[in-house]
Amino acid sequence: MDWKYLPIFPQSASNFSPHVDALYAYLVTVSAFFSILVAVLIVVFAVKYRRKSESEVPVPLNEHGIGNMMLEITWSVIPLLLSLVMFGWGALIFFDESKPPADAMDVWVVGKQWMWKVQHLEGVREINELHVPVNRNIRLTLTSEDVIHDFYVPAFRTKTDVVPGRYTTEWFRPTKVGAYHLFCAEYCGTKHSGMIGTVYVMNPNDYDAWLSNGGTEASMTDEGEALFQQLGCVNCHGPQNNGRAPSLVGLYNSRVELKGGGTAYADTSYIRESIVHPLAQIVNGYEPIMPTFQGLVTEEQIQQLVEYIKSIGPKSPAATGHAPAIENGLAQNPAMSGVAGEPAPGAPKSAAPKAPQKAQQ
Ligand code: CUA
Numbered sequence: 001m002d003w004k005y006l007p008i009f010p011q012s013a014s015n016f017s018p019h020v021d022a023l024y025a026y027l028v029t030v031s032a033f034f035s036i037l038v039a040v041l042i043v044v045f046a047v048k049y050r051r052k053s054e055s056e057v058p059v060p061l062n063e064h065g066i067g068n069m070m071l072e073i074t075w076s077v078i079p080l081l082l083s084l085v086m087f088g089w090g091a092l093i094f095f096d097e098s099k100p101p102a103d104a105m106d107v108w109v110v111g112k113q114w115m116w117k118v119q120h121l122e123g124v125r126e127i128n129e130l131h132v133p134v135n136r137n138i139r140l141t142l143t144s145e146d147v148i149h150d151f152y153v154p155a156f157r158t159k160t161d162v163v164p165g166r167y168t169t170e171w172f173r174p175t176k177v178g179a180y181h182l183f184c185a186e187y188c189g190t191k192h193s194g195m196i197g198t199v200y201v202m203n204p205n206d207y208d209a210w211l212s213n214g215g216t217e218a219s220m221t222d223e224g225e226a227l228f229q230q231l232g233c234v235n236c237h238g239p240q241n242n243g244r245a246p247s248l249v250g251l252y253n254s255r256v257e258l259k260g261g262g263t264a265y266a267d268t269s270y271i272r273e274s275i276v277h278p279l280a281q282i283v284n285g286y287e288p289i290m291p292t293f294q295g296l297v298t299e300e301q302i303q304q305l306v307e308y309i310k311s312i313g314p315k316s317p318a319a320t321g322h323a324p325a326i327e328n329g330l331a332q333n334p335a336m337s338g339v340a341g342e343p344a345p346g347a348p349k350s351a352a353p354k355a356p357q358k359a360q361q
Contacts, residue, residue, distance in 0.1 A: 013180055013201065014156035015173040019093050021157070026089070030082055097158055100171035104139035107132070108220070108303040111142065111149035111162040113188060114195040119300060121307065123223065124214030128197035130182065132174055133207035139171045141268060145299050150186035153199050159185050165276075167269045174201040224308025227301055231293065239312075245290065246283050252313025257284040266313070271306045 012021060107130065108119040118126045132138050142151055144164040151170055152159035155178075160170035184195035202210060218226070228234055236245035252271070256264045259282040264270055273280055275297070278290035297305070 010154035011176070011178070011180065012155065012157075013174055013176040013178060014153075014158065015175060016093065016097060016157045017155070017175075019096070019157075023086075023089050023093060027086060030086075097171070100139040100169055101137045104137040104171050105132075107138060107140050108300075108307075109140050109142040109151060109162070110145060110299045110303070111151065111184070111188075111195075112145040113147065114184070114191040116151070116182065116184075116195070116197050117300065119220060119303060120211065120214075121220050122211055122214070123217035123219045124211055125217065125300075128182070130197065130199045131207060131210050132199065132201055133204045134174050134177050134201050136204075137171060137173045139169055141303070142168050142170060143272075143299050143303075147188050148186050149184045149188050149195065152183045152185035153180055154183070155180040156199075161186060167272060174199075177201050177203055220304045220307040221311045223301075224304035224306070224311075227297070227305055228308055231297070233305075236290070245286060248309050249312045252310045254313065256281075258282065259284050259286070268306050268310070271309050272302055275302055275305060 009021075012018065106121055109130075110117040110119075116128050116130070118130050140151065140160075142160060142162040143166065144162045146164060148164070149162040150159055151162055153172070156172045156174065158170060158172050160168050162168060178201055180199045180201065182197035182199050184192055186192075188195065217223075228237075236242065237248045239247055239249050241247045251266045254266050256266050256270070258264055264281050270281070274290075276292060276294040278292055279288050282288050293302075
């Protein structure tokens with residue numbers, strides 16, 4: 001259904017929009033049908049079964065033959081089925097929105113009171129704006145510097161909480177070139193309502209031109225590598241294992257043995273946690289000697305470090321199709337190609353190792 005003639009609706013500009021709108025139409029239709037049915041029956045029955053004379057005494061219920069089992073079952077089962085459709089349909093859309101496709105293009109976002117800061121892998125940064133190419137799957141990895149925000153683009157029919165201390169993801173495939181509102185959808189303080197921006201969906205050529213006009217910033221991977229040197233991470237986590245700390249080559253998307261048993265899945269959240277809470281999960285065979293970098297690096301810098309560590313890890317299926325720095329095999333270590341749990345490129349998503357849920361502060 002095309003809602004564009006109803007000015008109360010935002011534009012429909014992503015792969016999710018038609019599905020969310022169709023479900024919404026179903027909810028409205030079912031609700032309206034039963035609301036009208038009940039309202040009409042109230043009036044009709046009030047007239048039909050009104051007390052017609054002063055002396056009229058209602059017939060006791062059981063003499064009406066009420067207690068009709070078929071009737072009871074019918075008006076229980078039909079609403080049950082109608083609401084199960086709501087549940088099932090909504091769950092399907094929710095699962096779809098929760099699972100970024102493997103070929104998605106990565107963009108990093110930091111929310112803070114009261115702005116959105118965006119980093120592209122190529123190094124271009126923007127504030128309160130997000131430029132993306134049309135018809136490409138886009139995966140945002142989001143975090144917050146302070147309180148909970150929520151990244152909401154109504155035209156894409158998707159929103160995600162942006163939570164301090166962890167990474168959340170949001171994905172969409174913009175289907176129409178244009179400029180769309182970006183809102184914060186979580187009350188986050190005095191200027192919450194001013195925490196707005198614009199998402200620009202561009203033709204691929206325009207997008208490439210925009211990217212190359214974005215200045216001479218180094219790519220996120222290069223920035224991350226420079227930080228890795230500056231902060232001295234390389235002294236312990238160098239490519240040659242020196243016994244103090246594990247080498248990070250091949251870490252990304254692999255399974256890590258932990259001290260005291262158990263394993264952790266080295267996704268972006270694990271890497272972030274290891275930087276700011278290094279003692280939370282100690283790799284088997286090492287001492288808990290790493291200092292925390294909390295407060296010493298900004299969330300944007302952590303994202304650059306994560307991108308760098310991703311780039312020296314096994315190639316993730318999610319990285320294919322984009323991220324030239326990663327594609328070009330920056331320090332891709334052939335010795336790591338057999339890392340357990342690494343999904344083959346192009347393998348179905350279900351084959352990817354499952355990330356255990358880690359307790360987070
Ligand atoms: Cu950020 Cu509301």
